């Protein structure tokens with residue numbers, strides 16, 4: 012099997028000063044990255060941030076304008092074939108043929124990847140099983156749901172047992188069940204098989220629950236990096252969010268809240284302040300509002316989220332910037348070593 016022994020191999024991604032220009036636009040603006048073997052790295056950013064452009068460079072599909080990137084120990088510019096032999100990718104623009112079945116796709120990929128003829132059927136069935144497509148294996152892809160297509164994409168990326176996989180927004184547009192099924196599989200690949208995973212996403216929650224480390228990219232630059240817990244710790248204090256019952260009292264509620272902390276920029280649906288050190292909790296805020304005779308429809312304390320990190324670094328909210336609503340709260344698979 013190709014790359015069967017990944018234990019001795021270099022499964023890292025090391026990027027220095029990577030830049031990509033498109034005419035006058037600098038899509039990726041000098042990024043540095045270091046992803047260790049077996050790590051799940053979440054590359055989080057809004058539409059147009061430069062996520063796909065980065066992935067295309069790391070997968071050798073687009074030459075960098077400057078800077079260097081080594082993937083699995085090989086330079087993406089000078090060792091393209093070696094990089095490609097070590098990696099698998101499920102790109103944002105999936106190229107599936109609607110008239111072929113899931114099994115056809117996998118067999119074809121196994122042939123292209125040089126899997127010996129005698130092993131192709133087993134490998135195909137194994138992967139179909141793994142991504143939960145055994146029952147749909149012999150149906151044409153045109154009848155697949157979005158989630159099924161993304162799972163087939165993932166299976167195709169795994170055919171040659173790559174040590175590193177790149178997933179470009181693997182769950183965008185999927186319902187929460189399909190999203191969680193993919194999360195489970197991705198977490199398993201990293202944990203059990205030691206595969207390094209570089210995953211782009213617009214979903215804060217996806218980065219939060221799945222990634223060991225997160226890099227936040229905005230306008231081609233990495234604006235924050237760390238474990239989700241580290242990033243949230245940087246923000247520190249929780250925030251208080253209030254929704255005035257009467258719209259005409261918005262100003263007065265804002266004033267009262269300002270006594271307790273600094274406004275959280277970008278909060279649109281409610282009034283929010285980040286509590287200052289030394290401020291007690293919600294009770295004080297309730298009392299202060301009560302003293303002024305102000306009524307709120309909703310008042311809550313929120314622990315820092317990755318969105319707060321994004322806000323703090325860019326002055327904008329990632330929710331909404333990405334165009335899609337965050338999924339509802341769920342309990343996805345955790346890797347059991349954070350928080």
Ligand SMILES: Nc1ncnc2c1ncn2[C@@H]1O[C@H](COP(=O)(O)OP(=O)(O)OP(=O)(O)O)[C@@H](O)[C@H]1O
Pocket residue numbers: 033036038056057058059060061062063064065103213
């Ligand atoms: N081939 C290209 N020619 C010109 N401009 C491009 C090209 N590819 C990307 N861009 C521009 O580069 C910037 C970064 O695009 P990129 O696709 O990397 O963003 P992204 O973070 O993947 O966004 P999304 O979440 O929408 O997929 C955008 O402004 C985009 O319009």
Ligand SMILES: [Mg+2]
Pocket residue numbers: 062063064103179180
């Ligand atoms: Mg993209």
